[in-house]
Structures are given as structure tokens and as C-alpha cells.
Amino acid sequence: MASRPRRQERRARTRQAPRSSTGLVALLVAGAAILLVGGLLYRAVVGTTGASAGPRIGDHWHAPFRIMVCGERVPPLPATPGDIHSHGDDVIHIHPSTSATTGRNATLAAFLATTTMRVTPTELSVGGRTYRTGDACPDGRPGRVSVLVNGRALENFLEYVPRDGDRVEFVFGP
Numbered sequence: 001m002a003s004r005p006r007r008q009e010r011r012a013r014t015r016q017a018p019r020s021s022t023g024l025v026a027l028l029v030a031g032a033a034i035l036l037v038g039g040l041l042y043r044a045v046v047g048t049t050g051a052s053a054g055p056r057i058g059d060h061w062h063a064p065f066r067i068m069v070c071g072e073r074v075p076p077l078p079a080t081p082g083d084i085h086s087h088g089d090d091v092i093h094i095h096p097s098t099s100a101t102t103g104r105n106a107t108l109a110a111f112l113a114t115t116t117m118r119v120t121p122t123e124l125s126v127g128g129r130t131y132r133t134g135d136a137c138p139d140g141r142p143g144r145v146s147v148l149v150n151g152r153a154l155e156n157f158l159e160y161v162p163r164d165g166d167r168v169e170f171v172f173g174p
């Protein structure tokens with residue numbers, strides 16, 4: 001005759017389940033809120049310290065990137081050497097070993113200089129092909145060069161110092 005209490009137990013447990021998952025959701029929401037506020041504070045602090053907040057010796061930052069030409073993703077660039085390099089993984093790895101690649105020196109230009117790709121405000125050369133402002137994409141529309149970081153187009157992209165976790169896009173397109 002142990003079946004009835006066991007069934008009650010089971011019912012009690014299933015009744016409890018939604019309550020504990022509500023608790024979990026509340027916890028996740030609280031966690032997300034904390035992360036959001038923390039992120040905003042971090043941004044505010046970094047924003048005020050401004051340009052000097054580049055990488056230091058011993059840091060190891062990663063900024064994934066992709067190259068888009070007329071809407072098509074270009075295959076990953078080959079691995080490149082140096083303190084600011086990639087492993088053929090389309091990620092900029094920034095780990096300064098000297099002051100030559102710390103702080104304001106750790107620019108996109110410094111990274112590009114190690115690669116076979118060339119990017120200027122009017123020209124993008126990659127994979128043995130060069131695309132210039134006004135060159136037509138296959139759909140006939142003229143393209144131009146832009147560089148986006150976290151979805152935002154940059155004016156002086158060559159001077160930009162990528163932050164850890166930045167997502168960079170080198171784009172030629174309409």
C-alpha cells in the first residue's frame with residue numbers, strides 16, 4: 001500500500017517543477033540585468049579613459065573579423081606572424097610582447113600590415129584581386145570600401161585599436 005504516498009510525492013514534485021523553473025528564469029533575468037549594467041558601466045569607464053585603453057604587454061585579445069565582397073564572404077586569410085596576427089581563423093589575435101604593439105600602436109593598420117590583404121578608404125585588395133571605389137559588383141551596382149566594428153562603420157578605421165571581443169568587418173559592396 002505504498003503506492004498512494006508515492007503518487008502524492010510524485011504529484012508534489014511535478015507541482016514544484018514549474019515553480020523552480022520560474023525561479024531559474026528570474027535568476028537568469030537578474031543575471032542578464034547585472035551583466036547589462038556592468039557592461040554599461042565598463043563602457044562609461046573605458047569611454048572616459050578613451051584612446052589610451054589599448055592592449056598591454058601580456059594581454060591576449062581576440063577580435064573576430066570577416067571580409068565581405070559584394071555580399072559574399074571571402075575565405076579566411078592565411079595565418080600571419082607577429083604580436084598582432086591571425087591563425088588563418090579570421091580572428092585578430094593581439095598579444096603584445098613589446099611596447100611596439102601596445103596601446104595606440106595596436107591598430108587595424110598594424111594588423112593589416114602583416115596580412116596579404118590591403119585596405120584603404122578607396123581600395124580593398126584580397127585574394128589577388130583589387131576592388132576600388134566605383135567598381136561594379138556582379139549585380140551592376142557600384143561598390144565602395146567600408147570597415148565596420150560591431151556593426152558601426154568607422155571613419156578612420158586604420159587608426160582603430162580593436163578591443164577584446166570586437167567584431168570587425170572589411171567590406172566592399174554597394
Ligand SMILES: [Zn+2]
Pocket residue numbers: 060061062093094
Ligand atoms: Zn589568440
Ligand SMILES: [Zn+2]
Pocket residue numbers: 085087093
Ligand atoms: Zn596567437
